[in-house]
Amino acid sequence: MTKPIQTINRYKADLREMQFLLFEQLKLGELLGKAPFEGWGEEEVRTSLSECYRWVKEVSGPLNVIGDQEGCRIEGGRVKTPKGFKEAWKSLYEAGWKAIGADPDIGGAGAPHSVQVLIEEMLSGANTAFNMYSGLSYGAAEVIHAFGTAEQKERFVPKMLNGTWGGTMCLTEPHAGTDVGSSKTTATRNADGSYAIKGTKIYISGGDHDLSFDDNVIHLVLARVEGAPPGTKGLTLFIVPRRAVDASGTSGDSNDVQVAALEHKMGINGSATCILNFGDDGKCIGYPVGGEEKLNQGMPQMFKLMNSARIAVGIQGVGVASSAFLNALDYAKDRKQGSSITHWKDATAPRVSILEHADVRRMLLDMKSRVEGIRALAVTLANHQDQARFYEGKDDEKTKYHQGQVDLLVPLVKAYGSDQAFRVCENAIQTYGGAGFTRDYPVEQYCRDAKIFSIYEGTNHIQAMDLVGRKLGQAGGANLQAFLGDIAKFVAEHGAHPTFGPTVKRLAAAQEAVGNAAMRMLMWFQTGNVGMVPLSANRFLEMMSELTVAWLLLQAGIIADEKGKTVAEGHPDKAFYAGKVQSALYFGNNVLPGVVHKAEIMGNEDKSPIDISAESFATV
Numbered sequence: 153m154t155k156p157i158q159t160i161n162r163y164k165a166d167l168r169e170m171q172f173l174l175f176e177q178l179k180l181g182e183l184l185g186k187a188p189f190e191g192w193g194e195e196e197v198r199t200s201l202s203e204c205y206r207w208v209k210e211v212s213g214p215l216n217v218i219g220d221q222e223g224c225r226i227e228g229g230r231v232k233t234p235k236g237f238k239e240a241w242k243s244l245y246e247a248g249w250k251a252i253g254a255d256p257d258i259g260g261a262g263a264p265h266s267v268q269v270l271i272e273e274m275l276s277g278a279n280t281a282f283n284m285y286s287g288l289s290y291g292a293a294e295v296i297h298a299f300g301t302a303e304q305k306e307r308f309v310p311k312m313l314n315g316t317w318g319g320t321m322c323l324t325e326p327h328a329g330t331d332v333g334s335s336k337t338t339a340t341r342n343a344d345g346s347y348a349i350k351g352t353k354i355y356i357s358g359g360d361h362d363l364s365f366d367d368n369v370i371h372l373v374l375a376r377v378e379g380a381p382p383g384t385k386g387l388t389l390f391i392v393p394r395r396a397v398d399a400s401g402t403s404g405d406s407n408d409v410q411v412a413a414l415e416h417k418m419g420i421n422g423s424a425t426c427i428l429n430f431g432d433d434g435k436c437i438g439y440p441v442g443g444e445e446k447l448n449q450g451m452p453q454m455f456k457l458m459n460s461a462r463i464a465v466g467i468q469g470v471g472v473a474s475s476a477f478l479n480a481l482d483y484a485k486d487r488k489q490g491s492s493i494t495h496w497k498d499a500t501a502p503r504v505s506i507l508e509h510a511d512v513r514r515m516l517l518d519m520k521s522r523v524e525g526i527r528a529l530a531v532t533l534a535n536h537q538d539q540a541r542f543y544e545g546k547d548d549e550k551t552k553y554h555q556g557q558v559d560l561l562v563p564l565v566k567a568y569g570s571d572q573a574f575r576v577c578e579n580a581i582q583t584y585g586g587a588g589f590t591r592d593y594p595v596e597q598y599c600r601d602a603k604i605f606s607i608y609e610g611t612n613h614i615q616a617m618d619l620v621g622r623k624l625g626q627a628g629g630a631n632l633q634a635f636l637g638d639i640a641k642f643v644a645e646h647g648a649h650p651t652f653g654p655t656v657k658r659l660a661a662a663q664e665a666v667g668n669a670a671m672r673m674l675m676w677f678q679t680g681n682v683g684m685v686p687l688s689a690n691r692f693l694e695m696m697s698e699l700t701v702a703w704l705l706l707q708a709g710i711i712a713d714e715k716g717k718t719v720a721e722g723h724p725d726k727a728f729y730a731g732k733v734q735s736a737l738y739f740g741n742n743v744l745p746g747v748v749h750k751a752e753i754m755g756n757e758d759k760s761p762i763d764i765s766a767e768s769f770a771t772v
Contacts, residue, residue, distance in 0.1 A: 161213035162594040163278040164478035208278035216279040219422020231360040241363040245315035265534035277471025281422030285358045292319030318369040322353040333383035339375040349438040350431035359426025369394040389450035390438030408436035419600035461609045466565035469573030476580035476598040477519040521739040525701035533561040556631035567615035568697035570605030616689035655740035665751035702744040709736025
């Protein structure tokens, strides 16, 4: 007999950790109550976090397993989402969580990005597949708001932000994969200034669904106008509704956008990943984002959505990894198996919880440090966004500095956050043992859902190439130098710290190794040894990410070390602060030293992956 689908919430979050990061480490309170965050105070932030946690546990969290096991289906050419998703969509927009970070002038609450990131962590962690529909709608609306004509903004943005319409981005095509510049989708101008769109897009998350209030989805489609330049320079971004939208913003008849199929996936089964055909009957109409003067500017426009999406993927990773860790921790506390190592020869010794076993404790601390580290990385990026907004028009140098750090950290948040999320979920399964491999516990779904994070919105190798090919050299290298300088300043201030001094010295060695590795990358470019760049790009991104995470964990550890001394024994914060100290020490002493070793590997300039012939990989 098939087991009934579970409707219990399995999602867990650590609000105390989130509050520490915002208020004790990143000092968000210094920005609150001031423009552009004048409507927000510390109490509003704390209440929003706790209320969102309550909402996900009651509404979207219980639907996570349902979405996974039931999946999506096509009926009558339309996608039907899993049971309960439509009601959850309504509740989501009534609660206002998706617009919490949007500008008040377009219906948002104007929260700092750093608060929005943590709200999104909980929404994604509780039910990744469900949250993707509204996340893509928000991102598509942001693009139209940033680049659209006044009429386009008025017609589309409000309804995409309030749940009336959904939204997507349509880049990938069957023949092209990540080679977006080889797009074959065409756009032919009509007499009225609209364009006839024809082509096929694949892997379109939320490409069709039955969630939006007005049953419409607004697609952002990359297409090539006749006579446009080849490659990405000749692509234009078009607004293509599933149902035609008139000048008054009213949805009408079909716009010749057809769902050809649904992808059958390893995870995120509640998210409809669609193959879409545009213009099979010659009746698909689209409008260039920003009007006809913005033809051939599709990629710069799309990069706004892509950057937001890449940050969002890192946040998805944190959300899923955090819940996997916290579930594994609870299991380890309750599961009794084996005796203590101190009684290993005594067959009559009492059974202890597996939390008492050294290797389980190692796995849990490894997960804890990585979760806290990638969360700190994502929220630090968001804090730089908040600081840039705060200083805009007041201090050009500070605005430039903070925006430069945002640009530098985006590939780290996406790639390292997603890679580590999968590793954490893998370790969570290992902590459970055989039980973790079953559907009786949530970690096997978390692991399957998390694998896509390193692939979509640009594979992690693309993130690495973006980092070494574009981001390191931005502003003449000033952004990287500022980043390395911030770490050097931290090292100078805390190198003699009584608890963390030796670990801070390891941070200094890793900072020097990353700086030297960046110069090596530059040398390879300049000397024509460019084949080494893609071979080493992923390793360099990992090095820079581990350096950053170690730095942020050490920041937190030093704060916690001092505050822990002032807390009475027995108070929950005593254990909390002690945990922050141990997270920093573990990562700094067990993971960070690998940065120097990876730099040495880069210096070896091994080219065996290039030198091996295709025939030599296998003889079959």
